[in-house]
Amino acid sequence: MDRKTNIKRISDERTVWDLAIIGGGASGLGVALDALSRGLRVVLFEKADFAQGTSSRSTKLVHGGVRYLAQGEIGLVFEALRERGRLLRNAPHLTENQPFIIPVYTWMDRWKYSVGLKIYDWMAGSLRLGKSRFISRDETILRLPQIKAKRLKGGIVYHDGQFDDARLALAIAQTCDQLGGCLVNHFPVLDLTKDETGSLNGLMVKDALSGSKYRIHAKAVVNATGVFADKILQMDEPGIRKTIQPSQGIHLVVDKSFLGGSDALMIPATSDGRVLFAVPWQDKLVVGTTDTLREKAKMEPRPLAKEINFILETASHYLVKPPSRKDVLSVFAGLRPLAAPKEGSQKTKEISRSHKIIMSKSGLVTLTGGKWTTFRKMGEDTLEAIGKMGALALRPSTSVDIRLHGHTDLVEEGHWKWYGTDADELRKLVKENPSLGRRLHDSYPYTEAEVVWAVRREMAMRVDDVLSRRMRMLILDAHAAMAMAPRVADLMAEELGKDQPWKDKELADFNKLADKYRIDSL
Numbered sequence: 001m002d003r004k005t006n007i008k009r010i011s012d013e014r015t016v017w018d019l020a021i022i023g024g025g026a027s028g029l030g031v032a033l034d035a036l037s038r039g040l041r042v043v044l045f046e047k048a049d050f051a052q053g054t055s056s057r058s059t060k061l062v063h064g065g066v067r068y069l070a071q072g073e074i075g076l077v078f079e080a081l082r083e084r085g086r087l088l089r090n091a092p093h094l095t096e097n098q099p100f101i102i103p104v105y106t107w108m109d110r111w112k113y114s115v116g117l118k119i120y121d122w123m124a125g126s127l128r129l130g131k132s133r134f135i136s137r138d139e140t141i142l143r144l145p146q147i148k149a150k151r152l153k154g155g156i157v158y159h160d161g162q163f164d165d166a167r168l169a170l171a172i173a174q175t176c177d178q179l180g181g182c183l184v185n186h187f188p189v190l191d192l193t194k195d196e197t198g199s200l201n202g203l204m205v206k207d208a209l210s211g212s213k214y215r216i217h218a219k220a221v222v223n224a225t226g227v228f229a230d231k232i233l234q235m236d237e238p239g240i241r242k243t244i245q246p247s248q249g250i251h252l253v254v255d256k257s258f259l260g261g262s263d264a265l266m267i268p269a270t271s272d273g274r275v276l277f278a279v280p281w282q283d284k285l286v287v288g289t290t291d292t293l294r295e296k297a298k299m300e301p302r303p304l305a306k307e308i309n310f311i312l313e314t315a316s317h318y319l320v321k322p323p324s325r326k327d328v329l330s331v332f333a334g335l336r337p338l339a340a341p342k343e344g345s346q347k348t349k350e351i352s353r354s355h356k357i358i359m360s361k362s363g364l365v366t367l368t369g370g371k372w373t374t375f376r377k378m379g380e381d382t383l384e385a386i387g388k389m390g391a392l393a394l395r396p397s398t399s400v401d402i403r404l405h406g407h408t409d410l411v412e413e414g415h416w417k418w419y420g421t422d423a424d425e426l427r428k429l430v431k432e433n434p435s436l437g438r439r440l441h442d443s444y445p446y447t448e449a450e451v452v453w454a455v456r457r458e459m460a461m462r463v464d465d466v467l468s469r470r471m472r473m474l475i476l477d478a479h480a481a482m483a484m485a486p487r488v489a490d491l492m493a494e495e496l497g498k499d500q501p502w503k504d505k506e507l508a509d510f511n512k513l514a515d516k517y518r519i520d521s522l
């Protein structure tokens with residue numbers, strides 16, 4: 001995936017793309033993958049980095065949604081369970097089968113959750129990841145060593161998937177690249193262009209790193225900008241009604257010893273009716289999330305003190321030695337692009353979690369809502385809608401069977417796992433230049449070679465691209481990420497041919513950003 005080559009393709013004004021996609025998160029990438037599977041000529045513009053928005057800030061679950069089952073969203077759960085199974089098959093290097101345990105404190109709860117999860121198992125059919133079952137009090141304590149034992153009756157084990165969201169986004173982008181797609185990051189769409197009849201015929205875009213602007217001709221345009229969708233809809237039709245209601249969710253990252261073991265904890269009903277997860281992930285424990293309506297869509301939403309307190313307080317009801325503020329290594333927030341209800345309700349639970357496709361008069365197609373797990377199906381549905389509109393002649397979709405970049409059945413242990421088949425290439429790089437085998441931080445496995453690789457092969461252009469999404473350091477441990485940043489900037493500058501002022505600016509920007517992930521600065 002080479003940005004320079006792609007910019008050359010973009011700059012050829014004679015090209016008429018079949019499909020131009022705005023947004024390089026789960027939704028935009030799902031649309032790109034499906035369109036490419038049908039042989040279309042596809043260009044995608046991401047204003048920041050791939051998955052820099054909500055798509056790198058999820059709970060990292062590939063799931064049907066036990067909670068949505070309880071809310072009766074049967075169709076959504078069926079669809080998500082099917083997609084869960086397909087994703088685990090198409091990207092085994094980026095996903096895992098994760099057992100979850102619901103601690104049970106009353107016999108009524110045992111009955112309720114056992115029945116619910118049996119239905120969940122049944123709905124997954126042949127794509128089931130494991131049978132749910134009741135386990136005794138002793139086994140629950142053995143598997144969740146830090147769970148409070150008082151009044152505990154036992155636990156219900158069930159299975160869902162887990163993944164690395166930002167690296168999955170990257171793997172989809174790389175797969176799209178291999179299929180002939182032209183994807184670029186740090187490339188905001190500035191405006192939509194229309195013909196004399198008012199029909200959309202392209203975009204005005206800008207390379208945020210060079211300042212150059214380009215005119216793009218396209219037969220169809222998809223707006224997949226998540227919580228920013230209304231901005232593009234406003235470009236198309238100034239004054240149009242708001243379609244998105246952002247809802248914030250935060251996560252705290254702490255040492256995995258606060259839960260112990262390798263099972264995840266699921267609390268199905270917290271004091272205010274939410275679900276709370278504590279999930280072992282990349283050798284840490286990710287605890288979340290919240291559901292707080294926010295007015296504005298922001299690239300870097302700030303966690304609220306009340307959200308942090310809620311998570312710590314809820315965890316303290318279940319854990320023997322609960323984490324406190326000082327134990328939090330990083331805190332990150334994301335915004336759900338929920339489809340706003342017509343009558344503007346204030347309750348997030350009443351707002352649909354399924355995706356929505358909006359067809360504008362100009363031909364603009366907007367994809368909003370949904371979840372990471374169903375990204376591929378959301379893409380397929382969007383293409384089907386475009387086909388019905390008559391804008392493009394479509395071949396059948398084959399995205400369901402596409403193995404994603406790096407796919408291997410011989411999945412490695414540790415952080416090399418996420419690279420899939422690229423891990424061998426990385427090791428070759430270290431063999432050629434052994435100094436690249438040096439670690440960037442004593443406490444973390446990431447090596448200098450991965451920075452070089454990220455620039456050469458993964459379109460990483462900024463220090464944040466490397467430390468937040470190629471490696472997940474910023475959300476795993478904000479202090480450690482700051483300590484790694486100077487060496488990352490040096491290595492990147494060497495690869496990209498940048499000077500000292502570039503390094504200084506990158507470091508200043510990264511440190512300012514990292515402050516937002518440190519609990520001591522909130």
Ligand SMILES: Cc1cc2nc3c(=O)[nH]c(=O)nc-3n(C[C@H](O)[C@H](O)[C@H](O)COP(=O)(O)OP(=O)(O)OC[C@H]3O[C@@H](n4cnc5c(N)ncnc54)[C@H](O)[C@@H]3O)c2cc1C
Nearest residue numbers: 023025026027047053054055058059061189226249372373
């Ligand atoms: C707290 C939280 C936890 C979640 N957990 C899970 C989970 O465990 N499992 C699951 O399946 N789902 C989960 N989700 C849902 C899932 O993360 C989202 O549905 C999904 O990431 C949304 O992707 P998106 O592409 O629509 O939006 P985004 O990821 O926000 O992508 C939109 C992109 O558009 C870009 N953009 C905006 N304007 C422009 C422009 N003018 N030009 C070019 N690009 C532009 C942005 O930079 C952004 O990258 C969670 C969501 C949240 C908030």
